Amino acid sequence: MTAEPIASQIALGASLLAAVVGLYAAWLWWKASKIEMPAYDPPLASISDAPEIHIMDATVRLDEGYRRLAISGELNAKAARWTAVAAALTAIAVVLGAL
Secondary structure, rough: OOOHHHHHHHHHHHHHHHHHHHHHHHHHHHHHOOOOOOOOOOOOOOOOOOOOHHHHHHHHHHHHHHHHHHHHHHHHHHHHHHHHHHEEEEHHHHHHOOO
């Protein structure tokens, strides 16, 4: 067997794998975009009537929002890494396809 058919087969495999990895990255980004922030409800108490309850309620709401943003950020980071893998596989396929 010569080098050209082997390179061509590897290029095809890298192209197919790049497509699968790219679709996985797109799915991760889609999933990250679907994380919803908590709904806003009126505070449980006014700050003038019960400041400690008002502050505690606001803190809980902020914590939940930050948690959801962190989840979305983690999914975005994973998607970026998988996109880099897809780009590398595509580059390999292009180089091998040119042989």
